[in-house]
Amino acid sequence: MLHFKRCQHLKQITQKCLSRIHVKTDKHPQLFLSRTFALAELRKSWHSIYSLVGDKNIILMGPPGAGKTTVGRIIGQKLGCCVIDVDDDILEKTWNMSVSEKLQDVGNEQFLEEEGKAVLNFSASGSVISLTGSNPMHDASMWHLKKNGIIVYLDVPLLDIVSRLKLMKIDRIVGQNSGTSMKDLLKFRRQYYKKWYDTRVFCESGASPEEVANKVLSAVKRYQDVDSETFISTRHIWPKDCEQKVPTKFFSEAVIEGLASDGGLFVPEKEFPKLNCGEWKSLVGATYIERAQILLEKCIHPADIPAARLGEMIETAYGENFACSKIAPVRHLSGNQFILELFHGPTGSFKDLSLQLMPHLFAHCIPPSCNFMILVATSGDTGSAVLNGFSRLNKNDKQRIAVATFFPEDGVSDFQKAQIIGSQNENGWAVGVKSDFDFCQTSIKRIFQDSDFTGFLAVEYGTVLSSANSINWGRLLPQVVYHASAYLDLVSQGFISFGSPVDVCIPTGNFGNILAAVYAKTMGVPIRKFICASNQNHVLTDFIKTGHYDIRERKLAKTFSPAIDILKSSNLERHLHLMANKDGQLMRRLFNQLEEEHHFQIEKILVEKLQQDFVADWCSEGECLAAIHSTYNTSGYILDPHTAVAKVVADRMQDKTCPVIVSSTAHYSKFAPAIMQALKIREINQTSSSQVYLLSSYNALPPPHEALLERTKQQEKIEHQVCAADVNVLKNYVEKLAQNQFI
Numbered sequence: 001m002l003h004f005k006r007c008q009h010l011k012q013i014t015q016k017c018l019s020r021i022h023v024k025t026d027k028h029p030q031l032f033l034s035r036t037f038a039l040a041e042l043r044k045s046w047h048s049i050y051s052l053v054g055d056k057n058i059i060l061m062g063p064p065g066a067g068k069t070t071v072g073r074i075i076g077q078k079l080g081c082c083v084i085d086v087d088d089d090i091l092e093k094t095w096n097m098s099v100s101e102k103l104q105d106v107g108n109e110q111f112l113e114e115e116g117k118a119v120l121n122f123s124a125s126g127s128v129i130s131l132t133g134s135n136p137m138h139d140a141s142m143w144h145l146k147k148n149g150i151i152v153y154l155d156v157p158l159l160d161i162v163s164r165l166k167l168m169k170i171d172r173i174v175g176q177n178s179g180t181s182m183k184d185l186l187k188f189r190r191q192y193y194k195k196w197y198d199t200r201v202f203c204e205s206g207a208s209p210e211e212v213a214n215k216v217l218s219a220v221k222r223y224q225d226v227d228s229e230t231f232i233s234t235r236h237i238w239p240k241d242c243e244q245k246v247p248t249k250f251f252s253e254a255v256i257e258g259l260a261s262d263g264g265l266f267v268p269e270k271e272f273p274k275l276n277c278g279e280w281k282s283l284v285g286a287t288y289i290e291r292a293q294i295l296l297e298k299c300i301h302p303a304d305i306p307a308a309r310l311g312e313m314i315e316t317a318y319g320e321n322f323a324c325s326k327i328a329p330v331r332h333l334s335g336n337q338f339i340l341e342l343f344h345g346p347t348g349s350f351k352d353l354s355l356q357l358m359p360h361l362f363a364h365c366i367p368p369s370c371n372f373m374i375l376v377a378t379s380g381d382t383g384s385a386v387l388n389g390f391s392r393l394n395k396n397d398k399q400r401i402a403v404a405t406f407f408p409e410d411g412v413s414d415f416q417k418a419q420i421i422g423s424q425n426e427n428g429w430a431v432g433v434k435s436d437f438d439f440c441q442t443s444i445k446r447i448f449q450d451s452d453f454t455g456f457l458a459v460e461y462g463t464v465l466s467s468a469n470s471i472n473w474g475r476l477l478p479q480v481v482y483h484a485s486a487y488l489d490l491v492s493q494g495f496i497s498f499g500s501p502v503d504v505c506i507p508t509g510n511f512g513n514i515l516a517a518v519y520a521k522t523m524g525v526p527i528r529k530f531i532c533a534s535n536q537n538h539v540l541t542d543f544i545k546t547g548h549y550d551i552r553e554r555k556l557a558k559t560f561s562p563a564i565d566i567l568k569s570s571n572l573e574r575h576l577h578l579m580a581n582k583d584g585q586l587m588r589r590l591f592n593q594l595e596e597e598h599h600f601q602i603e604k605i606l607v608e609k610l611q612q613d614f615v616a617d618w619c620s621e622g623e624c625l626a627a628i629h630s631t632y633n634t635s636g637y638i639l640d641p642h643t644a645v646a647k648v649v650a651d652r653m654q655d656k657t658c659p660v661i662v663s664s665t666a667h668y669s670k671f672a673p674a675i676m677q678a679l680k681i682r683e684i685n686q687t688s689s690s691q692v693y694l695l696s697s698y699n700a701l702p703p704p705h706e707a708l709l710e711r712t713k714q715q716e717k718i719e720h721q722v723c724a725a726d727v728n729v730l731k732n733y734v735e736k737l738a739q740n741q742f743i
Contacts, residue, residue, distance in 0.1 A: 055125035055126035055148075056125075056126070056148060056149055056150055057124055057125065057126065057127050057128070057129050057145075057148055057149035057150070058075060058127075058128045058129070058149065058150055058152060058216070058220055059129045059131060059145055059146075059149040059150065059151045059152065060072050060075075060128070060129065060130045060131060060152055060154060060216070061131045061135070061136055061151050061152065061153050061154065061193060061196065061197060062131075062133070062153060062154035062155065062156060062193065063133045063156065063161050063186055063189060063193070064132075064133035064161075064165060064170065064173050065133075065156070065160075065161045065164035065165045065168065065170070066133075066154040066156045066161065066203070067154060067156070067203070067209055067212060068130040068131065068154060069085050069087075069130045070209045071130075071154065071209050071212050071213045071216060072085065072128045072129070072130035074209055074210060074213035075128045075213050075216055075217065076127075076128045078213065078217065079128070081126055081127055081128060082124070082126070082127040082128070083127065083128045083130070084124055084127050084128070084129045084130070085130045086119065086129065086130060086131050086132050086135060087099050087130075087132055090118055090119060090122055091115060091118055091132070094118045094121070095114075095118070099132070102114065103174060108174060111134075111174055112134060112137055112138055112174065113138070115132065115134060115135065115138060115141075115174075116135075116138030116140060116141040117141075119135060119138070119141035119144065119145065120140060120141050120144050123148070124148075125148060129145070129149065131145075132174075133173060133174070133189070134173070134174040134189075136189075136192040136193055136195065136196050137174075137189070137192050142196050146196065146198075150198050150199065150220055150223055150224075151196050151197050151198045151199075152197065152198070152199055152200070152201055152216050152219060152220065153193050153194075153196075153197035153199070153200045153201065154201055154203055154212065154216075155193075155200050155201065155202050155203060156203045157203075157204075157205055157282050157285075158183065158186055158187065159285075160203075160205055161186055162182060162183055162186070165182060173185065194308060194311050195308060196308065197307060197308055198223060198302060198306065198307065198308075199219045199220065199222070199223045199302060199307060200219070200294075200297055200307055201215045201216050201219050202215075202279055202282065202294055203215070204276070204278035204279045204281065204282040205278065205281065205282055206278060207278060222301070223302055226301065226303040228270075228301070229250075229251065229268070229269075229270065229301045230248035230249060230250060230268075230269045230270075231248060231249045231250070231251065231253070231254040231266040231267060231268055231269060231473065232247075232248055232249075232266070232267060232269045232582075232584075233260030233261075233262050233264035233265065233266060233267075233584065234260070234264035234265045234266075234267055234573050234574060234577040234584060234587045235260065235262045235263060235264030235584045235587045235588045235591075236260075236262070236264065236582075236584040237584045237585050237588070238582075238584065248269055249266060250301070250303075250304055251300055251301060251304040251305075251365075251473070251474075252304040252305075252365035253365075254266035254472075254473045254474070255361055255362055255365050255466075255472065255473060255474035256362070256365055256366055256372075256464070256466055257466065258448065258465075258466045258467035258468075258469075258471060258472040259445060259448045259449075259467060259471055259472075261449075262588075263445065263449055263591070264573065264584070264587060264588075265471055265473075265570070265571070265573055265574050265577075266473045267473075267574055267577060267578070267582075271522065272299070272519055272522040272523050273298040273299060273523065274522070274523055274524050275294075275295075275298070275523060275524045276524070277498070277499070277524075279294075280488070280498065280524055280525075281498050283488055284488050284491050284492050284498065285492060286488075287326075288318060288326060288327035288328060288481075288482075288485055289314055289315055289318050289327075291481060291484065291485050291488065292314045292318065292478070292481045292485075293310070293311050293314050295480065295481050295484060295523065296310060296314065296477065296478070296481065297310060297311075298523075299477055299480075300361075300477075304365065305361065305364055305365070309364065313357060313360040313361065313364070314357065316360060317356040317357035317360060318356065318357075321345065321346045321356060321392070322344050322345055322346075322352075322356075323344045323345075323705065323706060323707065324341070324344040326489075327344065327353070327482075327485075328340060328341065328342055328344070328353060328482040328485055328486065329341050329344075329489070330486050330489040330490060330493070330661065331637075331701075331702075332493075332495070333631075333635060333637065333662070334634070334635060335656070336654070336656060336657075336658070336659045336660060337647075337650060337654070337659075337660055337662060338486075338490065338495070338659060338660070338661050338662065339637070339643070339661075339662055339664050340482065340483075340486045340661050340662065340663050340664060341664050341702060342482060342663060342664055342665055342666075343640075343664060343665070343666050343667040343702075343705065344705075345385070346388050346707050347381065347384040347385045347388050347419065347423070347707070348381075348666060348667040348669065348670055348705045348707065348708045349381035349384075349385060349563075349665060349666040349667070349670070350381070350479075350482075350513065350663065350664075350665040350666065351381045351382050351385035351386075352385050352388070352389075353478060353479060353481075353482050354470075354475050354476070354477075354478040354479050355382075355385040355386055355388070355389035355468065355475065356388075356389050356392070357389075357478045358389060358468060358472070358474045358475045358478065359389045359390045359392065359393055359397075359401075359468075360393070361474045362374075362401070362466070362468075362474060363393055363397040363401060365474075366400075366401070368400075369462075370400070370462060370463075370464050371400050371401075371402075371461065371462050371463045371464070371738070371741075371742040372400065372401045372402070372463065372464050372465075372466055373402050373403075373404065373457070373463050373464070373465050373466070373734065373737065373738055373741075374386070374390065374401065374402065374403040374404070374465075374466055374467065374468050375404055375406070375444045375447065375448075375465055375466070375467055375734065376403065376404070376405045376406065376444075376467065376468050376469055377405075377406050377407075377437060377440035377441040377443075377444050377469055378405050378406070378407045378412075378420065378437070378440070379407075379408070379411070379412070379437040379509065379510075379562055379563050379564070379565055379566060380407070380412040380413065380416040380562045380563045380670075381416065381563050381665075381666060381670075382405070382468075382469065383405035383407050383416075383419075383420040383423070383430060384416070384419040384420045384422075384423040386403055386405055386428070386468045387403060387405060387420070387423035387424060387425060387428040387430070388423055389468075390403045390427060390428055390468075391423075391425045391426075391427065391428060393427075398426060398427040399427075400742075401427060402427045402428065402429075402737060402738070402741045402742070403427060403428035403429070403468070404428075404429050404431060404733070404734060404737055405420060405428070405429070405430050405431065406431045406433050406440040406443070406444065406723075406730065407420055407430065407431070407432060407433065407437075407440065408432075408433060408435060408436045408437050408439075408440060409432030409433060409434055409722055410434075411436050411437060411558060411562060411565065412562050413562060413670060413671055413673070413674075413688075414673070414688045415669070415670050415671070415672060415688045415692065415708075416562070416670055417432075418688060418711070418714075419670070419708075419711055420720075421718050421720045422711060422714050422718055424718060424720065427741070429720070429721065429737060430720045430721075431720065431721045431722070431723055431730075431733060432720060432721070432722040432723070433722075433723050433724075433725060433730070434722065434723070434724055434725050435725035436556045436565070437556075437565060437566055438556060438566060438567050438568050439725055441469070441510075441566075441568065441570065442568065443727045443730050444467065444469075444730075445471075446727055447465065447727065447730065447731055447734065448465060448467070450731075453731055456735075457734075457735065457738055461735075461738040461739060461742050461743055462742060463738040463742055465734075469510075469570070470510055470512030470513075470570065470571055471570050471571070475512075476512055476515065476516060476571070477516075477519075479512065479513060479516035480516045480519045480520050480523070482516075483504065483516055483517040483520035483525065483527075484520045484523065484525050486661050487502060487520075487525045487526070487527070487661070490502065490659065490661070495659065496659060499526060500526065500659075501526045501527070501528035501658060502526070502527060502528065502658065502659045502660065502661055503527070503528050503529040503530075503531055503650075503654060503655070503658050503659070503660040503661070504517050504527055504529075504530055504531065504660065504661045504662075504663065505531035505533055505646045505647075505649060505650040505653070505654070505660050505661070505662045505663070506530070506531070506532065506533060506646060506662075506663045506665075507533045507534075507535075507561065507563075507564050507642040507643065507645045507646045507663065507665055508532045508533060508534060508540055508564060508569075509534075509537075509540075509563060509564030509565065509566035509569065510564075510566055510569055510570050510571055511540065511569045511570065511571035511572045511574075511575065512570075512571040513663060513665070514530055514532060515571045515574055515575055517530055518530065518575060518578075518613075528658060529613065529614070529615055529655075529658075530613055530614045530615075531614075531615055531616070531617075531646075531649060531650060531653050531654070531660070532544055532614055532615070532616035532617075532649075533616070533617065533618070533619065533645050533646040533648070533649035533650070534564065534616065534617070534618035534619070534645070534649075535557075535559045535560075535561045535564055535565070535618060535619055535621075535624070535645050536557045536559050536618065536620065536621065537554075537556060537557055537559065537564065537565050537566060537567060538618035539551055539554060539567050539569070540569055540572070540616060541616040541617055541618045543572075544610060544611065544614050544615070544616035545616060546607070547601060547602045547603075547604070547606065547607035547610070548599065548600075548601045549572075549590075549594060549599060549600050549601075549602075550598070550599040551567045551568070551594075551598050551599065552597075552598045552599050554567055559621060559624075559641075560621055560624055560625070560641040560671065560674040561624065561641040561642040561644075561645050563642055563665065563666065564642060564645070568594070573587055573590075573591055576590070576602070576606070579606055579609050579610060580606060590602070615653050616649075616653075617649045617652055617653055618645075618649070619644070619645040619648040619649055623648045624641055624644045624645055624648065624674075624678075625644075625674070625677060625678040626678075627639060627644040627645075627647045627648045627651075628641070628644045628668075628674075628675060628678035628679065629678045629679060629680070631644070631647065632678075632679060632700065635701075636699075636700055636701055637700065637701045637702070638668045638675060638679075638695070638698075638700045638701070638702070639664070639668065640664065640665070640666045640667060640668040640670065640671055640675075641671050641674050641675075642664075642665045642666055643662065643663070643664040643665060643666070644678075646662045646663060646664075647662055650662050667702070667705040667708060668695070668702075669692045669695060669696070669704065669705050669708045669709070670708065672688060672691035672692050672694075672695055673688075673691060675695060676691060676694075676695070681694070688712070689712030689713070692708065692709060692712050693709070693712065696709060721733060
């Protein structure tokens with residue numbers, strides 16, 4: 001066996017502390033392993049396989065022409081360690097002939113076997129290893145390498161690889177048969193590269209080998225530093241003693257817990273990762289899935305979710321369950337206005353963009369020995385999206401994860417209500433509450449903060465509570481992708497050049513969607529203004545204009561756009577925390593005051609800071625219907641009421657010199673009565689299903705939503721629970737569900 005001795009230890013910087021907490025209940029005072037401890041055990045078991053202990057190799061993987069050999073030599077010089085090129089140092093020395101001669105001698109299939117055997121017969125430590133382009137197609141040899149190495153995938157744009165191979169006068173590679181183009185074979189091979197890598201280096205067009213080498217070292221450092229990317233509560237108060245340890249959470253813990261124990265929301269302790277201009281430009285021609293993989297890998301540490309596993313989740317989430325292959329396409333409406341269509345998922349709303357992925361993130365993060373009950377408050381669209389998303393988990397995960405969605409019994413459209421109730425399944429239930437959305441959301445927060453109740457569920461039923469609302473970081477984060485993708489699509493379609501600014505106009509209630517756009521800007525998307533569009537419940541518009549958040553004299557109005565019929569905007573806290581330089585004490589004071597006195601006022605300096613990026617206005621019910629009518633007449637496009645709210649505000653607030661992307665958050669079929677009223681269709685006194693079918697007969701854009709049409713065929717009347725507006729009643733129902741599901 002060939003063995004290359006180490007030249008230098010690679011730095012190991014993995015260490016972390018585990019903790020336990022006492023959960024007190026009146027009936028069961030006893031020690032209980034916290035979710036933090038349970039997750040730490042999970043992370044520890046993961047690191048028992050992959051931790052950077054001893055002399056790990058840096059293994060460079062990628063297609064031929066990716067620059068593995070050149071980059072490997074630069075890294076070797078920087079680290080002062082051995083550099084091993086599999087082609088030159090392993091294969092040719094083993095075979096006593098060149099790689100091309102061997103390929104010609106034995107053919108493709110036998111070559112892969114011979115190559116794999118040669119790699120299995122060598123070992124190395126503390127070295128930089130440059131693989132061949134075909135090594136990842138042999139499983140046994142890759143497992144052998146992975147045991148003692150960090151596999152770094154050099155992800156070079158496909159067109160760059162093809163150009164480089166032409167310059168190198170390489171017209172055939174392993175696996176290429178007659179009739180197979182180089183481009184098609186390289187596309188085929190990507191599945192193998194995605195299978196094995198531990199960390200990815202995105203090599204934008206034009207990046208020099210030196211730049212790529214530095215990226216590799218940064219990626220390896222990040223991979224090693226498992227404690228570097230942590231989360232804090234928006235209400236965390238920084239200790240005066242700089243040496244005092246700050247209580248932080250990992251991504252996995254933030255996703256599992258949903259809401260921080262002090263009532264705040266989890267946010268990254270450090271700044272969002274940024275992509276440089278070249279990296280963004282290289283994503284212009286990428287698919288939605290490829291963009292999501294690149295962006296989310298930068299936001300989720302591989303110790304929480306390994307990059308290759310995350311990629312699999314993304315491919316599963318954004319597959320055939322979406323009616324449009326582009327997932328979130330951008331459509332030119334008129335002039336400088338564009339519609340970002342976020343309704344092509346299985347339940348017809350923008351919530352699908354996060355809730356088709358979030359359940360997979362959640363299931364991966366939770367400890368295998370615990371049961372979890374997801375509590376969700378919905379103003380309409382979230383309920384069916386959550387139930388649909390969690391129903392797609394595998395059988396084992398569905399046995400340990402249950403979902404309860406609470407919605408205002410009389411505060412959603414008839415179609416939305418039927419959709420929520422009809423989405424109930426073996427691990428998900430819908431609960432109507434005789435109140436409004438704000439009560440549902442506030443009640444769930446109170447249940448989370450009731451340590452006696454949560455402790456009782458944990459001890460009695462082995463059940464931990466969590467959330468899937470946008471208060472959960474795992475639900476909010478995927479929304480960043482579609483805002484970035486929309487900008488890249490405008491560049492790809494030639495409407496703007498990269499670097500040109502755009503405005504975004506978003507119908508806003510709970511502030512999650514517009515906050516995701518803010519995070520996209522922090523990652524490098526050149527968004528100029530965030531236009532906040534409200535309906536008659538315009539507390540956010542008033543706040544942005546005055547800095548005074550005041551709900552003392554407000555009563556929630558039922559509108560044609562129920563998803564933004566909200567008075568208490570949860571995610572606003574995250575944005576104020578960001579603006580106020582992470583002042584947790586201020587957040588505690590403001591939001592405690594909101595809870596107790598129903599209003600708060602921010603200082604003038606924060607108002608000015610807010611208004612640098614945000615403008616806001618609101619739309620009346622009449623203006624909403626008029627916008628639906630006029631847009632259909634002029635362009636043949638039917639807006640849903642939420643999108644119509646945004647269109648009205650965009651028309652009013654938009655600077656005509658700058659393109660504006662209007663977020664279309666739901667398919668119009670979900671609000672058929674309002675659409676028929678707006679379009680002055682007389683057959684208005686019909687069932688919701690016949691209304692949807694009638695609208696689908698119009699030759700309009702966007703086309704009918706097939707999944708929603710299928711929902712209308714559901715004839716069977718499905719029962720659902722209805723609860724009084726009482727937190728204790730909701731708690732009793734949660735306990736009953738935990739008992740029935742997990743005992």
